[in-house]
Amino acid sequence: MTPVARWAVGALVLAAPGFVILAIIVAMGGFTGGTAILWGLAAYAATLALLRPIVLGVAAVRAAVDAMAADDAASPDVATLSPSVRDLWLAVGRWARSSRQKLAGREAELGAAQAVLAALPDPLILLDERRRIVRANAAANELLGMRLIDRDLAVALRHPQVLAAADAVLHGEPARIVTFDVTAPVERHLSARLAALQPKTSEGAAAVLTLHDLTAVKRSERLRADFVANASHELRTPLASLIGFIETLRGAAREDGAARDRFLSIMAEQSHRMTRLVDDLLSLSRIEMNEHLPPTERVDVTQLLRTSVDLLDQRAAAREMTIALELPEDLPAVVGNPDELAQVFQNLLDNAIKYSRPGTPIEVAARPSGRLLPGARGGERAAALAVSVRDHGDGIPPDHLPRLTERFYRVDAARSRELGGTGLGLAIVKHIVNHHRGALDIASELGSGSVFTVHLPVAPP
Numbered sequence: 001m002t003p004v005a006r007w008a009v010g011a012l013v014l015a016a017p018g019f020v021i022l023a024i025i026v027a028m029g030g031f032t033g034g035t036a037i038l039w040g041l042a043a044y045a046a047t048l049a050l051l052r053p054i055v056l057g058v059a060a061v062r063a064a065v066d067a068m069a070a071d072d073a074a075s076p077d078v079a080t081l082s083p084s085v086r087d088l089w090l091a092v093g094r095w096a097r098s099s100r101q102k103l104a105g106r107e108a109e110l111g112a113a114q115a116v117l118a119a120l121p122d123p124l125i126l127l128d129e130r131r132r133i134v135r136a137n138a139a140a141n142e143l144l145g146m147r148l149i150d151r152d153l154a155v156a157l158r159h160p161q162v163l164a165a166a167d168a169v170l171h172g173e174p175a176r177i178v179t180f181d182v183t184a185p186v187e188r189h190l191s192a193r194l195a196a197l198q199p200k201t202s203e204g205a206a207a208v209l210t211l212h213d214l215t216a217v218k219r220s221e222r223l224r225a226d227f228v229a230n231a232s233h234e235l236r237t238p239l240a241s242l243i244g245f246i247e248t249l250r251g252a253a254r255e256d257g258a259a260r261d262r263f264l265s266i267m268a269e270q271s272h273r274m275t276r277l278v279d280d281l282l283s284l285s286r287i288e289m290n291e292h293l294p295p296t297e298r299v300d301v302t303q304l305l306r307t308s309v310d311l312l313d314q315r316a317a318a319r320e321m322t323i324a325l326e327l328p329e330d331l332p333a334v335v336g337n338p339d340e341l342a343q344v345f346q347n348l349l350d351n352a353i354k355y356s357r358p359g360t361p362i363e364v365a366a367r368p369s370g371r372l373l374p375g376a377r378g379g380e381r382a383a384a385l386a387v388s389v390r391d392h393g394d395g396i397p398p399d400h401l402p403r404l405t406e407r408f409y410r411v412d413a414a415r416s417r418e419l420g421g422t423g424l425g426l427a428i429v430k431h432i433v434n435h436h437r438g439a440l441d442i443a444s445e446l447g448s449g450s451v452f453t454v455h456l457p458v459a460p461p
Contacts, residue, residue, distance in 0.1 A: 057085030061092065068096055122212055126197075126205035127153060131166055134203045143211065153209070162192050162209075169194045169207050179214070189214040216289060238270040280424040284407075287340065287431045294437050295337040298459045301366055301385060302331050304338060308345040309364065312353060319358045323349065326365040334385050334456040340432045341456070345387070347425045348452050352391035356449065360392035373457045374437050382457040384438070389453075395446040404442060405430035429454075 057080030064076040078089040123140035125133055125148070133156065136148040144156040154163055165176035175195040182188045191212040200206050245263045309323050316323050334341075345364075352362045369386035396404070405426045429452075433440045436456055444450035 053080055054085060056080070057089075061085065061089050064089070065092065122210055124211075125153070125156075125209040126201065126203065127166060127170065127207045127209060128200075128204045129170055129206045131163075131170060134201075134205050140211070157192075162194075165192065165194050166207065166209065169196050172196070187215075189218040238274050241270050242267055277424075280428065283343070284424055284428050284431060287428065287435060291431060291435045294435065295335060295340070297335070297337060298333045299336040299338045299341055301334055301341075301387065301456070302327050304342055305345060305364060305366065305387065308342060308349060312346065312349045315350075316353050316362065319353060319356075321353060321356065321358065321360060321362060323362045323364060326363070328367065331366055332368075332385060333459040334436075335382075335459045336436050336456060340435065344429050344432050344454060345389075347429050348389040348454075351425055351452075352389055352393075356391035356393040360449075362392075363390040364388070365390075368458075369455045371439060371455050373439065373455060382437070384455040385458050387454045387456070388451055390449060390451045392449040395448055396442075396444040396450055397446065398444075401442055401444060405440070 057078065060078045060080060064078050067074045067076050078085070080086055080089070121139060123143050124137045125140050126135040128134050131153050133148045133151055133153060136144075141148060148156055153166055157163070159178075159180045161178045162180060165178050169176055175193065178192045178194075180190055180192065182190060191214055193210045193212070194207055196207050197205055245267050249260060249263055305325060305327065309325050313323060349362065349364070356362060364387070366385060366387045369384035371384045371386075373382045373384050407424060407427045430440055433454055433456075438457060439455040441453040441455070442450065443453075
């Protein structure tokens with residue numbers, strides 16, 4: 001109904017008692033019909049005049065409220081001749097200003113809470129009564145995948161103990177703490193704490209799940225034990241040799257210059273071998289310590305391969321070998337750590353130089369790979385770039401291929417030690433590739449050589 005129609009109907013309703021009184025007076029003979037009609041019209045006109053500022057003022061208030069509802073920044077004014085309507089508008093204005101201030105304060109609090117939630121280093125997930133995920137912070141998305149909202153917790157975490165703890169807390173039991181392992185894309189050790197939320201949030205969240213990464217602690221404990229065990233085992237032989245030579249030089253060979261020079265040369269070689277071994281063990285420990293945290297830098301593989309080839313070109317030339325580099329134009333960048341990837345390429349090239357036949361070429365090539373890699377975040381897939389290093393050595397027997405990347409595993413231990421190998425080169429390569437969420441393929445044919453191919457995730461444009 002328009003304001004004019006509302007005004008007319010309202011005046012008619014207010015004037016209706018007067019019309020009834022006039023009708024009674026006419027019936028009693030006090031007025032003639034014509035006089036009563038004139039008085040009725042006069043009364044209706046007076047009611048219209050009195051009601052006009054109120055009706056139009058209320059209509060103006062309504063229009064102003066609609067304008068404020070449509071635009072938070074709007075601040076209209078209402079001009080009216082009715083003091084009551086003016087008082088009403090002033091009261092509405094005070095309420096609107098107070099509501100806006102409270103709303104702004106709550107929005108600021110909500111924004112701050114969301115910023116804190118997003119900045120938390122530990123994954124955090126809010127669950128409703130049906131175990132459905134209603135909110136997840138950036139750390140949770142990074143660990144479990146970006147499509148978590150509105151999904152059951154079982155889609156993100158398939159560990160039975162975690163799901164059982166969530167159900168128990170949602171049914172009113174006390175907070176629960178569960179430790180569990182995640183095996184893909186790399187092994188991680190996590191602790192989950194579930195607690196009820198009272199009262200529920202506006203989104204309907206009834207419980208909060210926080211995940212704490214115990215991987216670094218667990219890895220530190222294991223690596224410390226592995227380092228001691230590996231170092232004590234691998235260093236025993238060169239240390240025994242050094243001790244034997246030292247005792248000989250202090251005894252029978254004290255005055256024998258030729259023997260002294262020969263022994264010192266062997267001692268220096270064994271010392272260098274121990275140094276390389278310790279360096280490789282420390283390098284492997286550092287890589288394993290951070291293997292659960294994928295790198296995020298963009299790496300130019302073309303430049304990295306050229307630099308690696310330049311560094312080892314002289315060593316290859318000393319064995320009358322050449323390194324052929326095949327790189328297509330516009331090779332995409334990969335996601336990675338340049339120092340670690342340089343170590344991968346140099347280790348593979350060093351192995352090829354050591355175990356290939358003198359005078360044969362080493363072929364290094366990079367190309368787009370058809371393989372889809374797990375990616376840095378759970379549930380995602382990433383395009384890959386393949387880098388292969390081919391040698392023309394004696395090849396590797398098939399039964400040895402599955403164990404090549406184990407620590408200190410050697411196909412020919414005596415030859416490996418003679419060539420200065422520590423038995424850790426391919427283990428380092430494997431762990432760096434795992435750190436990059438990549439893949440390592442090894443193919444070999446006896447008498448023809450071997451091909452080591454590294455698949456790395458392509459960086460987004």
